[in-house]
Amino acid sequence: MSWAMVKNNQVIEIFNGPKPLTIKGTQYPKSIFDVWSTEQLKKLGIYRTRITSVVDSRTHKTTGGVTYTINTDHVAIHYNKKAHVLEDVTNEDKSVTAGLKSKLIAEVDDHAHKILAPSDWMTIRQSETGVAMADNWKTWRASVRTQAKAMKTAINAVTTITDIPGLYVTYATASDGTMTSVSSGHLWHWPKNPDED
Incomplete structure (x- = not known):
């Protein structure tokens, strides 16, 4: 107060x-x-x-x-x-100031990279030794890339600043302490890897 x-x-x-x-x-x-x-x-x-x-x-x-x-x-x-300014702005000196949409897209790419990086060794092992990656990991890695693409498509579709909150998944805490999605959005709703299921 x-x-x-x-x-x-x-x-x-x-x-x-x-x-x-x-x-x-x-x-x-x-x-x-x-x-x-x-x-x-x-x-x-x-x-x-x-x-x-x-x-x-x-x-x-x-x-x-x-x-x-x-x-x-x-x-x-x-x-x-x-x-926030949504679109990139080209300055008088020809430099570009990234808009909110570009920043969000960069965040999505960075986050997808961080999610996939711990399992990259499986891809490397497959290419170097021929030991196949398990199908559930291949499916998951593909789903991360698919979700990142969906997020970037949703970001690019935004036309006004008031559209931005609708991009985010909203969560609530249930009585047992688990987090549940209460509204559908694209941003930061990543698929769980096989070890998290």
């Missing part, structure tokens, strides 16, 4: 927790934050805060600014944000 000190209709300080205060020469213990009513605190210029904008890092980045709106019973805190 946090509070804002308001003076002359402006937020002059944010308290991230209760603390002793001196206001107009009078000292107040930090316990006022717990025991005083909203109206009593308001008479001192102290308002509870509410965050009204959560920055989803998948779609936006913070710009460092904060806007406060003083309401009758709270101060709304709004974090200023800017949407």
Whole structure:
């Protein structure tokens, strides 16, 4: 819980927790934050805060600014944000700044590589010694590549920043502690390898 000190209709300080205060020469213990009513605190210029904008890092980045709106019973805190640029941008010097889609595609390729790397030795062994890779591992490795391709196809199909959250698989924790998928997306839903089944 946090509070804002308001003076002359402006937020002059944010308290991230209760603390002793001196206001107009009078000292107040930090316990006022717990025991005083909203109206009593308001008479001192102290308002509870509410965050009204959560920055989803998948779609936006913070710009460092904060806007406060003083309401009758709270101060709304709004974090200023800017949407990620979806497409690559060619700069005046002909260099290219990667857009969000390119960054996500690179993440998919990197993740697929990391998933496959521990079993690469099976492929090498097969090519060098002729010892065949087990069919279930061949099937799994192919499924990782297929899933990576599906992820990249889904990323390339995005046309607006509001489409980005729909790319992600959303999980919830069941009562027994297991993670279950609660919405279908393409990103980061990798097939389990044969040793994980």
